[in-house]
Each structure stands twice: as C-alpha cells, then as structure tokens.
Amino acid sequence: MSKYIRAKITENTPVNKGHNLLILSPDDIPQRSLPGQFYMIGTDFSYDPLLKRPFSIFRETSSGEGRELQFLYRIKGKGTKLLKEMRKGETVNVLGPLGNGYPMPDKNLTPVLIAGGIGIASLFPLAEKLSWSVHFFYGARTSDELLMLNKLKGLVKKELIISTDDGSEGTKGTVIDILDNFFTRHSSLVTRHLLYSCGPSPMLEAVSKFAAEKGIKGYISMEENMACGVGACLGCTVKTKKGYKRVCKEGPVFPIEEIVW
Ligand SMILES: Cc1cc2nc3c(=O)[nH]c(=O)nc-3n(C[C@H](O)[C@H](O)[C@H](O)COP(=O)(O)OP(=O)(O)OC[C@H]3O[C@@H](n4cnc5c(N)ncnc54)[C@H](O)[C@@H]3O)c2cc1C
Numbered sequence: 001m002s003k004y005i006r007a008k009i010t011e012n013t014p015v016n017k018g019h020n021l022l023i024l025s026p027d028d029i030p031q032r033s034l035p036g037q038f039y040m041i042g043t044d045f046s047y048d049p050l051l052k053r054p055f056s057i058f059r060e061t062s063s064g065e066g067r068e069l070q071f072l073y074r075i076k077g078k079g080t081k082l083l084k085e086m087r088k089g090e091t092v093n094v095l096g097p098l099g100n101g102y103p104m105p106d107k108n109l110t111p112v113l114i115a116g117g118i119g120i121a122s123l124f125p126l127a128e129k130l131s132w133s134v135h136f137f138y139g140a141r142t143s144d145e146l147l148m149l150n151k152l153k154g155l156v157k158k159e160l161i162i163s164t165d166d167g168s169e170g171t172k173g174t175v176i177d178i179l180d181n182f183f184t185r186h187s188s189l190v191t192r193h194l195l196y197s198c199g200p201s202p203m204l205e206a207v208s209k210f211a212a213e214k215g216i217k218g219y220i221s222m223e224e225n226m227a228c229g230v231g232a233c234l235g236c237t238v239k240t241k242k243g244y245k246r247v248c249k250e251g252p253v254f255p256i257e258e259i260v261w
C-alpha cells in the first residue's frame with residue numbers, strides 16, 4: 001500500500017487571479033510519473049482525510065538537489081483555499097504517482113490534444129513528450145484563464161489553436177468549434193488522428209460525442225471527486241460500457257468511447 005510522504009514547498013505562487021503554481025521537493029524520491037498521472041496532496045497540519053485532493057502532475061524535474069514535482073491548481077473550495085495560504089518552506093503530504101496515465105500513440109497516428117481550463121495541467125507533460133507531433137487545442141472562458149500559454153507556444157511545434165468563450169484570445173467560441181473546423185480542413189485524415197482530452201465534464205462529454213460522430217479514437221481524463229485516491233473507498237466510480245470503474249485506479253484516463261454520459 002502506498003504511503004504519504006512529506007514534501008517541502010519551494011514555490012506556491014499565483015499564475016493569475018484564480019490559479020497557483022505549486023512546486024514541491026519531496027523527502028523521498030517517488031517513482032517517476034507518466035503524463036496524465038496524479039498525486040493526492042494534503043496539508044501537513046490537518047489529519048482530516050477529507051482534505052486530501054487529487055492534482056495532475058504538471059511537470060516533474062530533476063536537479064542535483066533531487067526531484068521537483070510541479071502542480072498547477074485552481075483555487076476552488078476548502079482544500080485549495082487552504083493550500084493557497086501555504087508558504088515556501090512549509091510541508092504538505094503527497095501520495096503518488098497514482099492512476100494510469102495516457103497511453104502513447106502508435107507512430108502512424110497524429111496526437112490531437114484538447115484542454116479546457118485547468119485540464120492543461122494534465123495534458124502539458126504529454127505535449128512535452130510528443131511536442132514535435134502534436135496539434136494542441138486549448139479553450140477557456142477568457143484570455144486570463146489560459147494558463148502557461150507562453151510555455152505552450154514554445155513547446156508545440158505543429159498547430160496551437162486557441163478558443164475563448166468571449167473571444168478575448170483566439171477564436172470566439174468553444175473548443176468544439178475549433179476542433180470541428182480543424183477536422184473539416186483535414187477530413188480525409190480523420191482516422192489518422194488520436195484525441196487526448198482533459199477539462200470540465202461538459203467539455204469532455206462534447207468531445208466524446210464529437211469523436212463518436214467522426215469515428216475518431218482517443219482518450220479522456222476524468223476529474224471526479226476523490227477521497228482515498230487508491231481504489232479503496234469507491235467514491236470516484238464512473239459508469240462505463242464495461243461496468244462501473246474507479247477513476248483513481250482504472251483511470252483517470254479512459255478510452256473516449258468507454259464512458260457512459
Ligand atoms: C485525477 C484528477 C486530477 C486533477 N488535477 C487537477 C489539477 O491538476 N489542477 C486542479 O486545479 N484541479 C485538479 N483536479 C480537480 C481538483 O482535485 C479539485 O478542484 C479539488 O479537489 C478541489 O478541492 P477543494 O477542496 O478546493 O474544493 P471543494 O469543492 O471544497 O472540495 C472538492 C470535493 O471534495 C469533497 N469534500 C470536500 N469537503 C468535504 C466534506 N466535508 N465531506 C465530504 N466530501 C467533501 C467534495 O466531494 C467536494 O466536491 C483533478 C481532479 C482529479 C480527479
């Protein structure tokens with residue numbers, strides 16, 4: 001059974017009004033993560049298991065001083081508001097890497113990554129790994145909510161296509177609009193692409209329906225509320241075509257056609 005380890009905060013700074021970048025230096029060297037895996041993070045001063053929260057690994061770096069784990073998080077409710085108040089030098093408890101991560105694409109398929117809002121945290125390491133070959137679609141409500149855009153621009157060597165609901169950056173509309181436009185332009189190559197998507201549930205549902213209509217394969221990463229993070233409490237189950245599955249254990253990444261919406 002995995003155990004929580006302590007990790008020192010080396011940075012916990014705002015990247016915009018509602019989001020922070022958290023950089024941790026763990027006491028023990030954890031196993032190296034795969035893109036799409038996550039950690040449970042809990043504040044050190046609280047033993048309340050309800051205050052452990054799942055966060056995707058945004059980046060993982062090594063230096064002479066050890067391993068650093070980076071997380072991008074949206075300040076949403078009780079847990080993330082507490083986390084936001086923590087300062088450099090304080091410690092948190094972390095458990096991970098957890099979950100399955102994104103399967104790598106076959107060589108003959110072009111990966112198309114689709115992030116909505118904070119879903120960028122999960123897809124960024126995949127973009128880093130496949131940077132030469134990915135098309136990246138990134139949607140948010142407004143330009144202020146597009147996180148790490150400059151880093152992404154430096155990373156993605158094919159197309160980076162942006163949409164915002166209010167048109168303050170990129171195309172005005174949803175990520176489905178820009179996706180539809182792309183596949184209209186590449187209609188003869190539809191089955192040569194593989195989708196990877198992470199974002200809010202309504203967006204994932206729309207991406208899944210779009211993929212089903214066009215006959216495109218792919219994967220989505222589900223963001224369900226979690227309590228234990230290790231498959232024990234059944235608190236994170238989702239309905240799939242192969243029965244109920246635990247997002248923390250069998251997921252968070254599922255084949256796009258598998259989730260029952
Ligand atoms: C695999 C995965 C990866 C994720 N990656 C990221 C990421 O990289 N960045 C990011 O910003 N977000 C990520 N999320 C979402 C993130 O985990 C949530 O935004 C976070 O848990 C919100 O916590 P909160 O306490 O601030 O919000 P809250 O809404 O207060 O709490 C979140 C949930 O915890 C439960 N909860 C809270 N208090 C209680 C209570 N007293 N009793 C029972 N249940 C309670 C509830 O079910 C509640 O909906 C990810 C989620 C998953 C599943």
Ligand code: FES
Pocket residue numbers: 225226227228229230231232233234235236237246247248249
């Ligand atoms: S969070 Fe407990 S089983 Fe997934």
